[in-house]
Amino acid sequence: MTKKTLANLSASDLSGKRALVRADFNVPLDDTGKITDDTRIRAALPTINDLVEKGAKVILSSHFGRPKGVVNDKMRLTPVANRLSELLGKDVVKCDDCIGDDVTSKVNALSNGQVLLLENVRFYKEEEKNDPEFAKKLAANADLYVNDAFGTAHRAHASTEGVTKFLSPSVAGYLIEKELQYLQNAIENPQRPLAAIIGGSKVSSKIGVIETLLDKCNKLIIGGGMIFTFYKARGLSVGKSLVEEDKLELAKSLEAKAKEKGVDLLLPTDVVVADNFAPDANSQTVSIDSIPDGWMGLDIGPDSVKTFQAALADCKSVIWNGPMGVFEFDKFAAGTEAIAHTLADLSKNGATTIIGGGDSVAAVEKVGLADQMSHISTGGGASLELLEGKTLPGIAALDEA
Numbered sequence: 001m002t003k004k005t006l007a008n009l010s011a012s013d014l015s016g017k018r019a020l021v022r023a024d025f026n027v028p029l030d031d032t033g034k035i036t037d038d039t040r041i042r043a044a045l046p047t048i049n050d051l052v053e054k055g056a057k058v059i060l061s062s063h064f065g066r067p068k069g070v071v072n073d074k075m076r077l078t079p080v081a082n083r084l085s086e087l088l089g090k091d092v093v094k095c096d097d098c099i100g101d102d103v104t105s106k107v108n109a110l111s112n113g114q115v116l117l118l119e120n121v122r123f124y125k126e127e128e129k130n131d132p133e134f135a136k137k138l139a140a141n142a143d144l145y146v147n148d149a150f151g152t153a154h155r156a157h158a159s160t161e162g163v164t165k166f167l168s169p170s171v172a173g174y175l176i177e178k179e180l181q182y183l184q185n186a187i188e189n190p191q192r193p194l195a196a197i198i199g200g201s202k203v204s205s206k207i208g209v210i211e212t213l214l215d216k217c218n219k220l221i222i223g224g225g226m227i228f229t230f231y232k233a234r235g236l237s238v239g240k241s242l243v244e245e246d247k248l249e250l251a252k253s254l255e256a257k258a259k260e261k262g263v264d265l266l267l268p269t270d271v272v273v274a275d276n277f278a279p280d281a282n283s284q285t286v287s288i289d290s291i292p293d294g295w296m297g298l299d300i301g302p303d304s305v306k307t308f309q310a311a312l313a314d315c316k317s318v319i320w321n322g323p324m325g326v327f328e329f330d331k332f333a334a335g336t337e338a339i340a341h342t343l344a345d346l347s348k349n350g351a352t353t354i355i356g357g358g359d360s361v362a363a364v365e366k367v368g369l370a371d372q373m374s375h376i377s378t379g380g381g382a383s384l385e386l387l388e389g390k391t392l393p394g395i396a397a398l399d400e401a
Contacts, residue, residue, distance in 0.1 A: 069125025
């Protein structure tokens with residue numbers, strides 16, 4: 001499904017029009033209320049700048065944190081407004097609410113090309129309930145709608161789905177357009193061989209994506225804590241490693257399905273184990289069939305890294321979602337960092353490398369290789385659901401091209 005995008009709208013379509021833009025400004029703050037990572041704000045700039053240049057009156061909306069439908073002063077968007085003003089080089093008008101008379105009068109006072117930021121939409125419980133009356137009030141101050149919040153596109157909320165019923169056109173911003181282009185193409189129309197690297201601690205959260213990818217990819221590499229569920233299903237002893245006991249049969253069936261479909265399913269051959277879950281734990285590297293009792297696996301080992309690198313060497317497309325180990329602890333980050341370097345090298349040789357959201361993004365940023373990947377997805381759950389082939393409500397609600 002191809003959606004109408006902001007690129008389809010000209011200055012004559014937009015000049016003087018009030019554009020409600022749903023962005024994802026849910027950025028991390030430190031204890032003093034200072035933004036520690038402004039990636040999500042910068043990701044929205046192409047859309048905001050385009051609207052400004054085409055003479056629209058820009059009304060930005062976002063959620064922030066989980067205030068659960070009540071006003072929480074720590075979750076106001078004031079730091080975002082300040083950072084946006086710096087990045088845009090112009091004052092951003094900040095509202096203390098997202099609906100109501102004060103918002104209306106501030107919007108009415110905007111001149112063409114000015115930018116206004118509404119207050120956190122989740123201060124109203126109606127936002128997450130997708131209440132039509134609330135959506136109508138949000139939409140009342142605008143003429144058209146641009147959704148650029150990929151990170152919440154898998155949620156049918158008032159500001160992501162409800163407002164589209166009251167505003168026309170409703171189009172995708174540049175960030176959503178790029179996400180769809182990379183993630184959908186990777187699944188539907190990839191350059192082959194296509195490899196998927198799936199990590200993270202739990203099989204249960206990645207079942208959908210593994211099953212879909214088994215139908216699409218040539219090689220599937222599995223790392224992270226979920227490997228121990230596969231090993232236990234094979235009858236190996238895994239010490240104190242994380243295992244989902246209720247998913248053992250599933251792990252067996254996934255291995256069988258890969259075999260049946262001719263997909264190379266690769267699991268680590270060695271692991272780095274620790275005597276407890278801590279950054280300074282004692283550690284040793286062992287083969288997967290000799291994990292000692294009382295120890296837990298926290299990273300993939302050096303032989304596994306070599307095996308994975310060899311498997312990836314001829315791939316033209318790679319999707320990576322989820323770390324290989326507990327990369328937050330430096331001692332157990334080697335596997336994840338090696339995969340990041342491998343993907344950066346593949347990119348240089350012309351492969352398409354996609355970091356499919358979540359913790360793998362943080363891992364790639366930690367090693368300073370973010371700019372060397374073809375695409376870094378800004379969604380966590382949204383990226384996974386798109387890779388699973390699910391329809392995202394916030395995107396389905398936009399106008400067809």
